[in-house]
Each structure stands twice: as structure tokens, then as C-alpha cells.
Amino acid sequence: MSKMAQTDALVTEVEESGPFARVTFATPAFRSGLAPGRFVLADLGGYLRTPLFPASLDTPGLEAGGFAVLVPPTHPAAVLRPGARVGLIGPCGQGFDVPTATRRLLLVASTAHLPALLPLAGQKPDSLERPGFSVALLLSASTAAELYPIQLLPPALEVHAVTIDGSAGHRGSVLDLFPDLVRWADCVCIADDPALYPALAEIVRDTRVGLGHRFAQALVAPPMACGVGACQGCAVPVVRGTRLACTDGPVFDLLDLR
């Protein structure tokens, strides 16, 4: 794993990707250190740096190493243009820890939070290295128009769509479909509104008995000033006090969160 560094990255590509802008960075410094759920802090002009979660870690053509992020059109990274240089600090934090023995990986995300889970969604299913491996995604949005386009997701991914108005997929809440999927899964990775996490945790507790450590992992990313644990500004309440999102997280055991 590469050491944390402060470095510049070159923006090599900016393109539309569904409701997001896909921004690709070339940066040799982070060649091996980034992983799903880990992040970099980008200098995008604000007083504080902005955390960016890689949506893709295998960027073809970037021999020197690189990654891509998906951001909404209003995000400060969306106005970057190819050739721009952006200051980055990273890689930061503890990412998703999917055990190698996992065979049924469940991902849970609203469209807005989906990009951080995409590196996990793209894992090769049922390969020689991982026979029987499959990934399901429980994806939510208010309406079909706001839902991340299914055709942009990896074809082997089993997608369960939920919209509040029922215009696509199941009508209602992710909480309606979550119990059955939790029974199926042997590892769950979540990136959603943290307000939803207590309800998800309750379902996990009610549905599964004898859970292993980190059966369900959830991403929590409050504003972060330093990214290294120095400022104490990104506290996340957990069962035994608080932890820092930038160094202890941003991925936590769902059942540890308060």
C-alpha cells in the first residue's frame, strides 16, 4: 500500500456519465494505495479540501497510475478540464474490507452515494479465482429520472432498483427489500444517507444471527479538515464513544455506528 503523500494529479479526461461527470486523474503517487472506500483530499478552491472517493481504480491507458471519480454536475470537480493540475493528499482512511471468502456481496446505495461503491460493483463474478462469486446492488432514488442508469452498470451485476414514486423498480424504500437481500448476502457494503443506517442496522441484527466482524460495513463521510486525524474534526459516534472518519473510517462496521 502506498504511503500518504501530498502531490499534484493531472486531469486526463472529463466526460458525462449518467447523472454524473466522470473525472479521471493521473497520479503515479497513488498507484497502489487507493482502494474502495478510501479517499483523497482534493484542492478544488475551497478553504477545506474536498474528499474524493474513487469510482474506478483501473483506468485504461494510465500506465503511471490513476483513478476516476463520479461527481454531480454542481460539484467543484465537475468544472475541471483535461490538462488541469489538482493538488491531492492521500490515500486516506480505511476502506471496505471484503473478505476473500465472500461469495455473495451485497451493495446498498442511493444514486448520490453510488460512486464510492462502484469499484466493488465492477468485480469479476464467478471467475476461476472466485468461483460462485456474485454481486447484487440495492440502488435507490426518488424517481426513475434520478436513478443511475442501469445500462452503465457492469452487466453481471444483479440490480434491485427502488424508487419512492415507483417509476422504476420497487415502489417504496430500500428497507422493504433489504431484509431478503441481507439473508442472501455474506458481506454487505453500504454508502447511503447515514440517517438510514440505524434502520439498516436493526434489520441486520434481526435477520442475521452470529454475524462475523464487519459483515455489514457502511461509509460515513462528514466534512474533514485535515484527513490525517490531527484536527479531531470528523468525529463519528460509535457504540464506545467516537471515532474519526478520516483515519478510523470512513468505512465502519454498521453495527458499531450510533
Place this chain on the structure above:
Amino acid sequence: MTTIDLAPDHKAGLTLANPVMPAAGCFGFGTEYARLVDAERLGAVVVGPITARPRQGAAPPRTLPIPGGVLLHTGLANPGVAAVLRRHTRAWARSPVPVIVHVAGTTPDEAASCCRRLSSVEAIAGIELGLPDTSGGSTELANALDDATAIIRAACAAASQPLIVQLPLSRADALCEAAVESGADALTVAAPPRGTAWHASSGRFVTGRLYGPFVLPLALRALRRVAELVSVPLIGCGGIHTAEDGLAFLHAGAVAVQVGGALWRDPACLARIAGSLSSAVEPH
């Protein structure tokens, strides 16, 4: 090489080879930035704050971006002086520059208790004492003076290292003379100002320390006033983001400066500012 003595009247002294150091509350306990900041290029590192007992700290939200800066409310989160010493003394002993520990002096007992624990630790070259920010109406000033005096005297009696007192910005000029009379070897001017922001998603107000370039004119004004009133070494702190900002404090009477929130966005700025200011200092 030009050196700066922050405690010329103290038996141990506190000599820096460079006038630049990180500000308390911004640099953790010194190890967090090990991969991003070359401490060797600084004058000292200021670590903490610490308190006598462990403090869980404030409930989230703690970090609120505001126009041109950030409001931070940590509630002095730290594991307490005993745990801090257990975890960090060895690293401090290896520090290439003096280590100054910031003690949050909330009460005389707390300050004395912390300073007593620190006084036997050879790796600690100096103690910076933060005072409670009791800014309010003028009727409270007498109380603030009494409180500050009691806290500084308690810390001074317990500490063996030089004592730097960090003055609250709002009362730097009102407290500086009492701080020196009570035993301060040097003064930091000033602690971050406090402000309040509305956190819409939790529906509550959050009060905390303010960081940003907008603090600089406030701190610079306070330092100039303090420089007229006392003759101990002064450390300028507040809104420093560039070498020019630091130079302004040196011109105003500071012998050294602390860089706070700027290092979060740009850890490399510490070494850059240190490089630029090293030639600007005169022996104290």
C-alpha cells in the same frame, strides 16, 4: 545560524532555529503529519491540546465550512495527559526540533495537574497554556483576569519547562500584563476567535474556533497592542497562510509565528513559510 529564544529568562531556555511552528489544535500529537511535513525544517512543533483527564469531545457536527474558512468545535477531544504521554513521548524524544505541548487550562487544578505530569518529561521543551475564552461584557473582565492569573500561576508552579501563555484573541491586551506578571515566559497572540454557525441538517447552532485568512487582521491588531504592553517574546498566530502573512507578524513585534488552519489544506506550506522566514528573523 540565527536562533530565537522564547524563554530568555528561564533556566532551560527554549531556543528555536526557525520562527515557524504549527499551531496547537492543528497538528495533532506530532505523528499524524509525519509523512506530509518535514519537521526538521520547522522551529518547533506544538502538539495537543491535552487535558488532565480524557475528553470524549463534542458531539458531531464538529466541522462546519463557512465562507472563506471553517468553524471547528472539537470540545478538546483528547485521551488525557497520561495516555498522551504513554503513546507519544518516545516519538517526541526523536523529534528533530523542540516539542511544545499545549495544555488546555480550563481550571487552575487542571493546569497544575497536566503541567506536573509534563514537567518530568525530558522530550518536552516547553508548555503552551491555553486559557478559557470567557469573552463577554466588560463586567466579566475582572473575573477573567482573576481566572487567568490563577490558572497561569498554578501552571507555572507545576511546570519545569518554559511556559508560553496563549491569550484569547478577544482579551489579549487585557490579559497580557497579568500573564507576564503571573509567570509567562512568552505569549502566543492569539487563540483562534470563537464564532457560531447554523448547522441546517441537525437544526442547531454550533459554537467553535474560527480558522481562515479573515482572522489575520484581528490577530495582527491584537499582537501590535500586546507588543506595546509587554516585553516578553511574542508568537504571532491567526490567519497565517503565506510567508508574507508571517512576516507581517514579525514586523509587528513577534519573534515567531504559528500556522494553523492553512496546514490542513496545504501541509507543505509549513516548510515553505519556514524557508522564507528563516532569513527574516533577528536574534532576540
